[in-house]
Amino acid sequence: xxxxxxxxxxxxxxxxxxxxxxxxxxxxxxxxxxxxxxxxxxxxxxxxxxxxxxxxxxxxxxxxxxxxxxxxxxxxxxxxxxxxxxxxxxxxxxxxxxxxxxxxxxxxxxxxxxxxxxxxxxxxxxxxxxxxxxxxxxxxxxxxxxxxxxxxxxxxxxxxxxxxxxxxxxxxxxxxxxxxxxxxxxxxxxxxxxxxxxxxxxxxxxxxxxxxxxxxxxxxxxxxxxxxxxxxxxxxxxxxxxxxxxxxxxxxxxxxxxxxxxxxxxxxxxxxxxxxxxxxxxxxxxxxxxxxxxxxxxxxxxxxxxxxxxxxxxxxxxxxxxxxxxxxxxxxxxxxxxxxxxxxxxxxxxxxxxxxxxxxxxxxxxxxxxxxxxxxxxxxxxxxxxxxxxxxxxxxxxxxxxxxxxxxxxxxxxxxxxxxxxxxxxxxxxxxxxxxxxxxxxxxxxxxxxxxxxxxxxxxxxxxxxxxxxxxxxxx
Amino acid sequence: xxxxxxxxxxxxxxxxxxxxxxxxxxxxxxxxxxxxxxxxxxxxxxxxxxxxxxxxxxxxxxxxxxxxxxxxxxxxxxxxxxxxxxxxxxxxxxxxxxxxxxxxxxxxxxxxxxxxxxxxxxxxxxxxxxxxxxxxxxxxxxxxxxxxxxxxxxxxxxxxxxxxxxxxxxxxxxxxxxxxxxxxxxxxxxxxxxxxxxxxxxxxxxxxxxxxxxxxxxxxxxxxxxxxxxxxxxxxxxxxxxxxxxxxxxxxxxxxxxxxxxxxxxxxxxxxxxxxxxxxxxxxxxxxxxxxxxxxxxxxxxxxxxxxxxxxxxxxxxxxxxxxxxxxxxxxxxxxxxxxxxxxxxxxxxxxxxxxxxxxxxxxxxxxxxxxxxxxxxxxxxxxxxxxxxxxxxxxxxxxxxxxxxxxxxxxxxxxxxxxxxxxxxxxxxxxxxxxxxxxxxxxxxxxxxxxxxxxxxxxxxxxxxxxxxxxxxxxxxxxxxxxxxxxxxxxxxxxxxxxxxxxxxxxxxxxxxxxxxxxxxx
Ligand SMILES: [Zn+2]
Numbered sequence: 001x002x003x004x005x006x007x008x009x010x011x012x013x014x015x016x017x018x019x020x021x022x023x024x025x026x027x028x029x030x031x032x033x034x035x036x037x038x039x040x041x042x043x044x045x046x047x048x049x050x051x052x053x054x055x056x057x058x059x060x061x062x063x064x065x066x067x068x069x070x071x072x073x074x075x076x077x078x079x080x081x082x083x084x085x086x087x088x089x090x091x092x093x094x095x096x097x098x099x100x101x102x103x104x105x106x107x108x109x110x111x112x113x114x115x116x117x118x119x120x121x122x123x124x125x126x127x128x129x130x131x132x133x134x135x136x137x138x139x140x141x142x143x144x145x146x147x148x149x150x151x152x153x154x155x156x157x158x159x160x161x162x163x164x165x166x167x168x169x170x171x172x173x174x175x176x177x178x179x180x181x182x183x184x185x186x187x188x189x190x191x192x193x194x195x196x197x198x199x200x201x202x203x204x205x206x207x208x209x210x211x212x213x214x215x216x217x218x219x220x221x222x223x224x225x226x227x228x229x230x231x232x233x234x235x236x237x238x239x240x241x242x243x244x245x246x247x248x249x250x251x252x253x254x255x256x257x258x259x260x261x262x263x264x265x266x267x268x269x270x271x272x273x274x275x276x277x278x279x280x281x282x283x284x285x286x287x288x289x290x291x292x293x294x295x296x297x298x299x300x301x302x303x304x305x306x307x308x309x310x311x312x313x314x315x316x317x318x319x320x321x322x323x324x325x326x327x328x329x330x331x332x333x334x335x336x337x338x339x340x341x342x343x344x345x346x347x348x349x350x351x352x353x354x355x356x357x358x359x360x361x362x363x364x365x366x367x368x369x370x371x372x373x374x375x376x377x378x379x380x381x382x383x384x385x386x387x388x389x390x391x392x393x394x395x396x397x398x399x400x401x402x403x404x405x406x407x408x409x410x411x412x413x414x415x416x417x418x419x420x421x422x423x424x425x426x427x428x429x430x431x432x433x434x435x436x437x438x439x440x441x442x443x444x445x446x447x448x449x450x451x452x453x454x455x456x457x458x459x460x461x462x463x464x465x466x467x468x469x470x471x472x473x474x475x476x
Numbered sequence: 477x478x479x480x481x482x483x484x485x486x487x488x489x490x491x492x493x494x495x496x497x498x499x500x501x502x503x504x505x506x507x508x509x510x511x512x513x514x515x516x517x518x519x520x521x522x523x524x525x526x527x528x529x530x531x532x533x534x535x536x537x538x539x540x541x542x543x544x545x546x547x548x549x550x551x552x553x554x555x556x557x558x559x560x561x562x563x564x565x566x567x568x569x570x571x572x573x574x575x576x577x578x579x580x581x582x583x584x585x586x587x588x589x590x591x592x593x594x595x596x597x598x599x600x601x602x603x604x605x606x607x608x609x610x611x612x613x614x615x616x617x618x619x620x621x622x623x624x625x626x627x628x629x630x631x632x633x634x635x636x637x638x639x640x641x642x643x644x645x646x647x648x649x650x651x652x653x654x655x656x657x658x659x660x661x662x663x664x665x666x667x668x669x670x671x672x673x674x675x676x677x678x679x680x681x682x683x684x685x686x687x688x689x690x691x692x693x694x695x696x697x698x699x700x701x702x703x704x705x706x707x708x709x710x711x712x713x714x715x716x717x718x719x720x721x722x723x724x725x726x727x728x729x730x731x732x733x734x735x736x737x738x739x740x741x742x743x744x745x746x747x748x749x750x751x752x753x754x755x756x757x758x759x760x761x762x763x764x765x766x767x768x769x770x771x772x773x774x775x776x777x778x779x780x781x782x783x784x785x786x787x788x789x790x791x792x793x794x795x796x797x798x799x800x801x802x803x804x805x806x807x808x809x810x811x812x813x814x815x816x817x818x819x820x821x822x823x824x825x826x827x828x829x830x831x832x833x834x835x836x837x838x839x840x841x842x843x844x845x846x847x848x849x850x851x852x853x854x855x856x857x858x859x860x861x862x863x864x865x866x867x868x869x870x871x872x873x874x875x876x877x878x879x880x881x882x883x884x885x886x887x888x889x890x891x892x893x894x895x896x897x898x899x900x901x902x903x904x905x906x907x908x909x910x911x912x913x914x915x916x917x918x919x920x921x922x923x924x925x926x927x928x929x930x931x932x933x934x935x936x937x938x939x940x941x942x943x944x945x946x947x948x949x950x951x952x953x954x955x956x957x958x959x960x961x962x963x964x965x966x967x968x969x970x971x972x973x974x975x976x977x978x979x980x981x982x983x984x985x986x987x988x989x990x991x992x993x994x995x996x997x998x999x
Binding site: 040043044045046047048049050051052079081083085088089090091139141268270272275276277278 | 580590694727819823826827829831832848868872876
């Protein structure tokens with residue numbers, strides 16, 4: 001029998017606010033010693049009160065809007081009560097039945113050519129808990145992460161394969177970076193994911209019991225864990241077994257799923273309204289301010305690049321991986337005012353390489369889009385040849401000087417003056433009688449070697465077409 | 477010394493600011509008074525019967541800190557600076573507020589070793605205004621009670637009017653201290669009547685401001701949607717003076733209101749002529765559930781008479797008295813409070829788990845769960861445990877609809893009762909409602925404690941104001957046949973403390989009971 005997988009994802013997105021959600025401690029503690037970014041509020045001292053960091057609500061509205069979700073005019077905070085040592089208040093402040101946004105969807109273009117629409121059930125804001133670790137028989141607690149703002153987003157059971165689940169996370173990561181609301185780094189747990197997985201005969205319209213996979217922290221791990229679980233469920237059903245609603249933990253090192261003790265998963269959290277916070281009222285004025293410069297989204301821009309500039313899907317996809325890169329491309333194209341594909345080639349080959357090598361974002365480059373356009377123009381006009389042009393990209397980045405200035409200072413302009421080139425070519429021909437002999441006896445492919453000699457002599461500045469023309473004449 | 481102690485707080489501040497009296501002199505006189513009347517402070521494992529003729533208001537005395545503050549006030553005066561409106565006024569703080577560097581215990585074993593790492597906003601404001609903190613006073617454990625007897629710190633406070641009686645609660649230490657002349661002002665909290673009831677029992681003034689008027693930052697939470705910090709003082713003017721200092725928006729408390737703070741002292745000078753004050757039959761009876769039936773009992777005649785006498789005297793001053801004002805949902809105040817306060821309390825008490833601070837069991841434990849169980853089992857007294865059990869029960873997923881959600885609906889109905897009587901376009905158009913504060917005078921120690929349900933009904937006349945969020949003040953008006961003080965309560969509109977203070981001041985003028993330091997007695 002053929003089976004299909006039914007997958008829903010619950011993601012937690014760590015927002016990149018300066019401060020935590022309910023106090024003034026620094027939110028990002030990556031690489032910092034334990035318990036350094038803490039205060040009475042986020043360590044749950046007696047008598048303290050939470051005060052909402054408005055930036056958290058604003059970032060949630062950005063994501064909700066990008067997901068086509070309905071932003072609620074009034075939403076509420078609730079307490080989720082449970083005991084755990086890294087939860088200092090003994091309850092987590094979250095949103096339960098009246099979250100900040102409801103509904104929405106994300107359309108995933110799949111590499112196979114189809115599009116998968118993933119529905120969003122709800123999107124809410126909440127605080128993170130701390131971290132515990134065991135060492136030498138002790139349980140150590142780091143409260144740095146307590147109160148770091150999170151968005152929890154729950155999808156419908158709309159994904160049909162491990163690849164689709166991975167694709168959702170890839171697009172989600174792209175989106176949160178694009179919106180500037182999260183660093184979106186899964187290895188730093190900026191995006192955490194729990195997956196609900198079940199299978200059914202292909203085409204069936206009912207849902208079978210599902211299992212929940214927790215603790216998966218990279219896109220590859222999500223793909224692998226889900227694929228593993230789908231195979232396990234198929235084997236189980238084929239063998240006549242039943243799927244139990246287990247909670248599973250992905251052991252990344254061993255590449256296996258482990259069943260978690262059911263005790264850890266059954267709980268009544270006794271949710272009730274957080275009396276220490278007022279309802280979150282997102283009035284029209286505030287919302288309008290948040291959305292005032294809402295950007296074109298990556299998938300929209302990708303489609304527009306294909307339609308408006310006639311770029312191949314491959315180019316459009318790469319250029320829109322990061323918002324800064326796509327902005328860079330458009331700015332360079334505008335400055336260049338010519339063939340979009342030509343600019344795309346330069347950005348994808350030269351600029352992207354530079355970004356990767358130096359770990360920069362496109363908006364941090366000293367080779368501005370305007371400089372890149374100038375460099376391409378210099379190549380077009382024959383002022384420099386292509387390889388000098390490529391070298392110029394690096395030189396401008398290193399020095400920050402305008403390309404023309406570098407060309408002048410370093411004498412990089414292509415030598416196209418026929419008289420000067422002819423003299424050099426004559427010199428090369430005279431100095432290499434053996435090669436001239438071979439050429440004349442029919443080994444015309446040696447022309448390349450002669451051109452190379454001339455280029456070496458001119459330190460790469462000669463116009464190779466012109467050189468070839470003169471050489472053919474001389475070698476006749 | 478006697479002379480200094482008999483002054484009012486506003487007089488002390490005026491004299492200190494004028495350079496006529498040093499803050500240090502005031503403080504030393506107060507410390508002498510404390511040494512004379514208070515006896516040993518409450519402590520874990522203390523003898524509840526020790527020194528039955530003393531007040532035992534304190535858990536922690538901070539004399540050295542107070543001397544430093546008094547000297548700082550005097551130094552400011554010497555330098556020509558103004559120390560502020562509470563210059564040199566000694567005050568106490570209910571030990572439910574966290575104060576940096578002092579034990580902040582909530583009168584519980586579970587926080588007995590907890591030293592505050594920051595200072596509660598109202599305390600910070602009083603100190604910034606030149607007030608001198610004498611120390612932390614006793615209360616019911618986590619404020620759970622109406623007699624202060626549930627404190628884990630023994631002996632618990634006694635009523636200065638008769639030390640065989642309770643001072644009320646949960647702000648019992650606060651009211652007893654103020655009545656006995658151990659400081660002029662005390663910062664209390666009121667969740668169902670915990671400022672007003674002990675104030676009435678001890679013959680002093682207690683004001684529960686509007687919810688949101690005074691910051692809760694640093695108040696160790698009981699029922700977060702009901703808890704309100706407020707002043708206890710010997711006179712209405714002193715209560716107004718203190719409210720002036722502690723009121724106003726606090727960026728640390730999202731529920732504190734941005735409503736402007738008026739000049740309360742100036743408001744006291746205004747005439748009360750033409751103000752409309754209501755009397756409600758629903759405040760002259762106690763209704764309680766017994767075996768599924770609602771049992772209705774009239775209030776003792778003395779209590780009702782005290783209110784009617786007060787109304788008559790106000791009428792003589794030109795106040796319009798409006799009779800038969802209905803407050804039909806008042807009777808559900810206690811049951812709804814039982815549920816709401818316990819749900820919030822159970823959650824608020826989650827953080828005391830032996831992990832980060834406070835009491836941790838010294839016993840060997842097998843695992844974390846056992847550490848939690850033993851730390852909480854040994855650290856909490858009976859009252860917190862009862863509240864945790866019931867709070868957990870009524871907020872459980874399968875019961876929440878039946879109890880918690882219903883209690884919230886009742887709360888809305890109670891709120892509507894108040895909106896109706898204060899509606900300026902409505903039938904009653906009241907400026908205030910005049911009621912008794914308590915159904916009885918101070919009861920003997922040990923008399924009601926242990927009967928948790930009955931104890932809660934002591935709050936039936938006060939709790940509605942907490943549900944509705946409106947302000948209320950208790951003013952002493954007379955003494956009963958046993959010579960114990962009786963108080964009346966004025967309930968007002970949201971953020972209109974000025975009007976009930978003004979009326980309370982008129983009551984103070986009209987009645988024979990005058991602000992005083994109680995002669996410590998044992999009857
Ligand atoms: Zn913090």
